[in-house]
Structure formats: structure tokens, C-alpha cells
Amino acid sequence: MGDSSDQTKQMRRSSGGRPESQQAGWSLRDLGYRDIIDLLPCYLSIQDRSMKILFANKNVRKDFGEGVGRACHMVYKGSNEICSTCPVRESFKDSQVHISEENVRLSDGELAQLIVYSVPIPDMWQNVEAVIEMSTNITKVKKLQKELTFLGQSIAVLSHDMKNMLEGLNGGSYVIEEGLKDGDMALVTKGWDIVKRNIGEISNIAQNILYSSKKRDIECHKVFPDEIIRDVVRLFREKAAAMNIRLECLTTPALPPVSLDPACMRRVLSNLIWNGMEACEQDTSKESHSVTVRACVHDRFCFMFEVEDNGIGMDEEKIDKIFEEFYSGKGSDGTGLGLFVADKIVREHGGRIEVLSSPGKGSTFRVILSIK
Amino acid sequence: MEKTAKIIIVDDNRDLLFTMETFLTRNGFEVLTAEDGQKGLDLIKEVRPDLILLDIMMETTFSGLDVCKALRSDHDLKTIPIIGISGIGDEMGIQIDKWGDDEYFSVDEFFEKPVDREKLLERIKIRLEKGVIRKEHPNL
Numbered sequence: 001m002g003d004s005s006d007q008t009k010q011m012r013r014s015s016g017g018r019p020e021s022q023q024a025g026w027s028l029r030d031l032g033y034r035d036i037i038d039l040l041p042c043y044l045s046i047q048d049r050s051m052k053i054l055f056a057n058k059n060v061r062k063d064f065g066e067g068v069g070r071a072c073h074m075v076y077k078g079s080n081e082i083c084s085t086c087p088v089r090e091s092f093k094d095s096q097v098h099i100s101e102e103n104v105r106l107s108d109g110e111l112a113q114l115i116v117y118s119v120p121i122p123d124m125w126q127n128v129e130a131v132i133e134m135s136t137n138i139t140k141v142k143k144l145q146k147e148l149t150f151l152g153q154s155i156a157v158l159s160h161d162m163k164n165m166l167e168g169l170n171g172g173s174y175v176i177e178e179g180l181k182d183g184d185m186a187l188v189t190k191g192w193d194i195v196k197r198n199i200g201e202i203s204n205i206a207q208n209i210l211y212s213s214k215k216r217d218i219e220c221h222k223v224f225p226d227e228i229i230r231d232v233v234r235l236f237r238e239k240a241a242a243m244n245i246r247l248e249c250l251t252t253p254a255l256p257p258v259s260l261d262p263a264c265m266r267r268v269l270s271n272l273i274w275n276g277m278e279a280c281e282q283d284t285s286k287e288s289h290s291v292t293v294r295a296c297v298h299d300r301f302c303f304m305f306e307v308e309d310n311g312i313g314m315d316e317e318k319i320d321k322i323f324e325e326f327y328s329g330k331g332s333d334g335t336g337l338g339l340f341v342a343d344k345i346v347r348e349h350g351g352r353i354e355v356l357s358s359p360g361k362g363s364t365f366r367v368i369l370s371i372k
Numbered sequence: 373m374e375k376t377a378k379i380i381i382v383d384d385n386r387d388l389l390f391t392m393e394t395f396l397t398r399n400g401f402e403v404l405t406a407e408d409g410q411k412g413l414d415l416i417k418e419v420r421p422d423l424i425l426l427d428i429m430m431e432t433t434f435s436g437l438d439v440c441k442a443l444r445s446d447h448d449l450k451t452i453p454i455i456g457i458s459g460i461g462d463e464m465g466i467q468i469d470k471w472g473d474d475e476y477f478s479v480d481e482f483f484e485k486p487v488d489r490e491k492l493l494e495r496i497k498i499r500l501e502k503g504v505i506r507k508e509h510p511n512l
Binding site (some may be wrong): 159 | 385387388390391392394395399407408429459484485486487501
């Protein structure tokens with residue numbers, strides 16, 4: 001195998017946009033097989049029985065560094081051990097082509113998923129002298145596949161939530177009808193409450209879907225956070241009273257105006273308060289429940305608001321998952337969007353949410369935003 | 373006088389509990405409710421109802437699936453007809469086995485939300501009739 005880089009350069013120089021077969025004085029025979037292998041849009045290396053790389057094409061050299069003379073598991077995975085699913089070893093064993101999917105680390109540190117084909121090279125006595133390992137980077141395909149699976153699951157979760165809300169509307173209407181039939185206004189009121197609650201949930205889920213599905217441009221302007229917080233808390237007063245939850249708002253008077261998107265912040269606060277109220281509703285161990293909203297200046301650079309509840313609380317495993325899209329720890333009552341959306345909005349504002357929680361005791365969600 | 377059939381509804385959704393309770397009470401049944409699986413199971417053991425309406429996918433500590441499994445493995449309670457209700461169906465890979473196919477997780481009927489109440493009422497009546505026969509002839 002002679003060095004062919006000069007030939008390659010020559011070929012590129014001479015092509016000049018015209019079909020290569022029409023180039024005067026040039027024939028395919030001038031192109032060495034190394035050049036052809038280097039042109040292949042895949043990784044290709046040849047290994048001996050000790051897994052030492054005898055030859056590596058240009059793509060391998062570019063993405064994994066100079067590998068010739070080193071063990072393939074070291075070059076592709078940085079491992080001292082032969083891979084447990086090594087297709088090359090299998091081809092040495094049975095002289096057959098093998099296929100496997102492998103996770104590798106590129107020389108720039110990125111992880112990639114490859115589909116690997118191993119093809120035995122027999123000598124004149126049909127013994128496997130070496131094995132060609134040819135692979136293609138399928139990271140993007142895998143990511144797409146994962147996203148499609150996720151999309152399918154998300155639709156199923158949403159469909160479940162929509163069915164629950166439809167059931168609520170359906171049931172609420174029935175109760176109203178029965179109340180009207182009997183002239184029982186107490187029953188009509190109860191039915192109407194069920195209908196209103198489910199309309200509220202549909203509106204909430206629709207807003208959260210909008211916030212989670214696309215990147216929203218933040219429209220920041222100077223606002224008084226105290227006013228926003230009091231507005232949102234006011235919206236939940238009736239609901240909290242119906243759920244027998246004490247909803248308190250403790251904000252530092254005269255909070256300085258801060259620059260933020262008020263619509264986004266209202267959504268964050270609504271989602272956190274609703275989350276706290278649901279956590280209280282699920283808790284059967286305490287006699288009374290409360291959700292407290294506080295806001296203050298965190299330090300010279302940051303403003304903070306927090307929502308504390310004495311509901312069911314969470315263990316560490318649950319805390320790790322709560323900001324994932326469509327994760328819900330609330331059974332049929334949770335859409336799995338509220339905290340995901342809150343976290344997304346806060347991060348878009350360059351802030352963070354801290355969570356303190358203890359199973360059986362309750363949780364505190366603290367939003368920290370920089371003062372601009 | 374004909375005995376009023378007792379139905380226990382187990383669901384973590386208070387709205388559904390209330391509407392189903394209203395509906396079934398107005399149709400002449402004695403109805404008791406429980407908001408989670410454990411309370412439901414305790415109530416079922418205490419009251420021994422004629423039929424159970426069970427939300428399958430409650431994710432309280434003791435889910436509908438757990439209640440179902442506990443009932444079907446209890447010698448005294450396994451013949452009580454269970455009607456499963458859920459917003460989740462085949463699209464989530466939940467397989468609802470009919471009575472007799474699986475000794476642990478099996479419901480007699482399954483309704484997807486939103487529930488067709490008239491159809492549910494019809495099936496409850498049929499199940500209650502069959503339940504009486506099953507009680508009297510458990511080997512059938």
C-alpha cells in the first residue's frame with residue numbers, strides 16, 4: 001500500500017467540475033484502491049487476530065486519530081478490553097459476516113453510535129487472515145428514532161389526559177342535568193364546579209403544550225414581581241379553598257422592579273402553585289394543608305420566589321425526573337408538563353429552579369432569576 | 373323485598389367518584405367510594421360488595437392493578453365482578469385480560485373514558501346477575 005495522498009490531490013485538481021471519466025489523460029486505473037477506500041463515506045479498518053489495526057481509512061483517522069498499530073477497542077472505545085459484542089472476533093471464529101451496533105467515543109470527545117459490519121478476509125487456504133471492520137455513524141438516525149418513540153408515548157399520555165378531562169366534562173354535565181331535573185340547585189352547583197374545573201384543566205394543558213412545543217420569544221420589560229405574584233395567587237384562591245388548602249402569599253414589600261416576561265412568569269408561578277396544591281391533595285397523612293408563595297431579593301444580583309407545600313413530598317429518585325417532559329408522579333391527575341414547562345421558561349430567562357423535598361413532609365420549589 | 377346491590381367505586385379522581393356515585397345511586401344501587409387502592413381494598417374486605425368499579429391506572433401507592441391482583445388471589449373475594457375503567461387502552465400496551473384467563477390481573481369488563489354511562493349500567497346489571505350465579509356455583 002503506497003502513499004496515495006498525492007494522487008488524490010492530483011485527481012481533485014484535475015477534475016474541474018467536469019465528469020471525471022471525461023478528464024483528458026486520466027483513467028480510473030490511476031486511482032489506487034487506498035484512494036477509493038479513503039473516499040468511502042464510512043469508517044473502514046482492517047484488524048489482525050490480536051485486534052491490532054493494520055489499515056485505517058481517512059474517516060477513521062479523522063475521527064479517531066491515527067489508529068494503525070493499536071488495538072481497535074483502544075482506538076474506537078478507549079478500552080483495554082476487547083468489546084463483549086465484538087463482531088470482528090466473531091468473524092475470526094466462524095468466517096462469517098457479522099453486524100452489531102456499538103457506542104464509540106470520537107477523538108473530539110463526542111459519543112457516537114455506529115452500525116458495524118465485519119467481513120473476514122481469507123488467505124489462500126481459506127483461513128481468516130484479517131477482518132475488515134466497516135461502520136457508519138447512525139447517531140442522528142438513532143436520535144430521530146428515539147424522538148419518534150418519545151412522540152408516540154407523548155401522544156398516548158396526552159390522549160389519556162384528554163380522556164380524563166372529557167370524562168370530567170361528561171360527568172359534570174350529567175350532574176347538572178340531574179340537578180336541573182330535580183330542581184336541586186346544590187347538585188347543579190356541584191356539577192358546574194366539575195365542569196369549570198375540567199375546562200380550567202383543558203385550558204392549562206393547552207397553554208403548557210404551547211409553551212413546551214415551540215421556542216417562544218421572550219418579551220422582557222420592567223415589572224413589579226410582587227404584583228404578578230399577587231395576581232396569580234388571587235386566581236388560585238377559590239380553587240385552593242375548594243380543595244381545603246390554605247394559600248398564602250408572603251412577599252417582601254417594595255420589591256424592586258425586575259426585567260422579565262410577565263406572561264411567562266405567570267405560567268411558571270401557576271404551574272408551581274398548581275403542582276403544590278396537587279401534592280397537598282394527594283397527601284392523606286396530615287390534617288391541614290398549605291401552599292405558601294414567597295418572594296424576596298435573593299442577593300445583590302438575584303431575585304427569588306418560592307412555592308412551598310406540605311403535601312406528599314418526593315424522594316431523590318423522583319426529584320431527578322420531575323423536570324422531564326411528560327413525567328408525572330401524580331397518576332391520572334398529572335399531565336407531566338407543568339414542571340417541565342416551568343423549568344424550560346426559567347432556563348430561557350437564564351435562571352434556575354432549586355428543589356427541596358422530603359417524602360411525607362412536602363416540597364419547596366425555588367426560582368432564582370438574575371435582576372436585570 | 374329485593375336486596376339493593378352494593379357497588380364500591382375506587383378512583384383517585386374525585387370528579388369521577390362523585391359523578392359515578394350520583395349516577396349509580398340514582399339508578400338504585402348502594403354506593404361506597406374510596407380514593408386510593410389501599411382504602412379501596414380495605415373497604416372491599418369490610419363490605420364485600422356485589423360489584424367493584426375500579427380505576428386501573430391510579431398511581432397512588434396501591435394502584436388499580438394491585439387491587440385487582442390482591443382480589444383475584446384472595447379466595448373469598450375473587451368472585452366479585454370487577455369493571456375496570458381507564459383513560460388508557462391498547463395504545464399504551466395495557467392488556468386487559470378477561471376473567472379466567474389470568475388468575476392475577478383480570479377484570480370482567482373494561483370501559484375506556486369517557487364512559488358511556490347507559491352501556492355501563494347495562495353491563496353492571498348483567499354482571500350482577502352473573503355474580504349471583506357465580507356465588508352460588510363458584511366452579512362454573
